[in-house]
Amino acid sequence: PEYFDPGPLTLSMRQGGLLYVEEFNRVPEETANVLITAAEERELHIPRYGTVKADPLFRIVCAMNPYDDVGTRHVSRALLDRFVKIRMDYQSKEEEIEIVKRKTAFEDPRFVELAVEIARRTRSHPAVRMGSSVRGAIDMILMLKEMKRMKNAFSLEDLEMIALMAFTSKIWLSDLSISPEQVVKEILRSVLSEKSPFWRRNKENLVIDDHSSLEQVTNDYSSSTSDAFNRLIRRSRIAPRRAALEIEKNSLMLDGLSRMGLRGLECIARVMDYLNPTLKELAQKYARELIIRYALRNNRSPSEVATSSDVWNYIDLNLDKTLENIIESGFKSLDKLAVYKRLFGRDKYAIILDKSSSMAGVKIVIGALVVSIIAFANRNIKDYMVIAFDDEVTLLKELGVYVDVEELIDKILSLKPSGYTDISLALSVAYNEMISKNSVPKAILVTDGEWTKGENPLKVSRLFHTLHVICVPSKWVGFAKMLADTGNGNFIFVDSISDIGRHLSDLWS
Structure with missing residues (x-):
């Protein structure tokens, strides 16, 4: 024992210090496992030396890279179970x-x-x-x-x-x-x-x-004062094919549009179908990023999160409140941590997206934007299913099944509008699916209302407890409103992408 030279772990346990472990998920497993006893039992048994008991102030702080970095390994569940996790983002x-x-x-x-x-x-x-x-x-x-x-x-x-x-x-x-x-x-x-x-x-x-x-x-x-981009946006409304040719001459314009918010998204939506396959794929990626970015920002209202001392199932750390708790009484237990928890709604909804031939361009992007906003709007919705339809129905997401939102938006943006519009078939499939899952039949229909095939959808719409209708520009606006009226839901007319966030809040009023 007289020749024992205490290392960082032993010293920090004795003196009540912080043991900082850099690159934690690159540490060999047998080395990392030494921390299990120190963290759980708060003591360490060293052969021929004895037992080192941890001071009450002893803490272990580890930093680690994302698991998919080269050279990283998964930390064992036994270790993770003894730590709390704080995700660090990039600096401003x-x-x-x-x-x-x-x-x-x-x-x-x-x-x-x-x-x-x-x-x-x-x-x-x-x-x-x-x-x-x-x-x-x-x-x-x-x-x-x-x-x-x-x-x-x-x-x-x-x-x-x-x-x-x-x-x-x-x-x-x-x-x-x-x-x-x-x-x-x-x-x-x-x-x-x-x-x-x-x-x-x-x-x-x-x-x-x-x-x-x-x-x-x-x-x-950023404030979109560039004459070139303003001209491109105006041209996309009048002559989208010509605007697409301009983008094909200078593909960097797509990157510029991606930083112009919803105005840029609307321009991308109008020209996307006229671009060559390579640029169309790139345009879809930019559109997806803009849609998700807007959806997240649109749903970050204070009413969607609550501060709690329950550290399980949290979405972020309330750093200010946590520091306040520690300053007042010291860090004695996990109940001094304050975290944000998302408040989940109680309702389940079917989102029914029209993808018939009249829904090309901006209209299908409006549908993707609606889905992404609802996917993050947990204040009002607990779970949702998504179906797309023309004269057939495609199930994109089932109730109770997790699908990554980015993957879901990619599926919607990749839809090829075609075929006739059988609204009755889509409503029937959604209604039967909700009933089979013992859910109250509530739905949001995104359509231009141009019913061109199948039974009269007004016969099915009245079966729903709530059927909200989001109508995109069309000559059939009156019929779309009748669907909402018979379905006991709200009717919203969306003339452009920039209107969608403001109007969606009206659904829940």
Whole structure:
């Protein structure tokens, strides 16, 4: 025992300190299992030394990467059962800029902003499964710093080469049909094109216009003041095929539209069916990201979550309340943790989506947006099923069966509107499915109301306890309203994608 040299675990147990374990899911299993006894029994048995009992303040803090990182392994259930989990997101843009400045000491903050912007866009690119951390921006600035020392200027080719070196090893693609180099080049060129006149060419060197501000240019772009994009959006309403040809000449316009919110989504929806297969697939990915982003933002109201001390089945940690509890009485037990829990509704609904030939373009995207908002609107809905129909019915999601929302939106956006409109058949299938699951028959029908086949749907609509109808632009608006009236539901007319969030809240009133 006199020759025993206590390690970090023994010392922190004795002294009541924090044991911090970095890269926890890269630690060999036999090493990690030592923590089970320390965490559960709060004591450690060391041969020929004795038992080390933990001070009441002893805690173990572990950091780990996502499981799908190379070299990681799954942590055993026995270990996870003895820990609480806090998910850490990326830092804010301002924090990442400050991190890069401190790590690199680069004197020109505008290049730092450029590098951070590229890193952040890799995380939202539809072809990227996992984007770059702030390390990509740090590496880019360190290389730029060294190049400036050697050459005192950068060419556009230099900037592209450095961006490729910094970022291609730090992104993980979900779409294997393109390369990391293509993704980084696309993002770099998109950022540079948006920053004009902030960035301009001076002979062979890339320089910065000192009279411009990167934040100012970004804000101008985000507020959709770009004449080129405004013209494209207007053209998509009048001549979508011609707008699609413009996008095919410059595919970077899709990336720009993806940052224009619902206006960009509406433009993508109008031109999507006229794009070549490769660009159409890319447009669907951008549309899916915009739909889910909007749906999440639209349903983050305070009434959907409640603060609780029950740490199981939580959606996020209420950090402010947790710190307040600890400051007041110290961290003595898990009941000092405050977490957000989602409040689930009691109702189950069938979402019935018209995919007949008259529902092409914007109309089918409105349907996808409705589904995604309802999927996250747990305040009102406990569970839902989704069916799509023309003169046949396709079941996209059953009641009681979990389907990833992204996968569901992809299925809807991939639907090919065709065939006649048999509303009666769709309502009958939804009604029978709800009854077979012992659920009150409630449904939301998304349609243009153009009934062209089958029995009169008014005979079936009256069977529902509640049948809400969301009608997209059509000559059959009056008939769609009759469906809602006979189904004891609300009627909503949606003229454009930007109206959907405001009108959907009326469903529950």
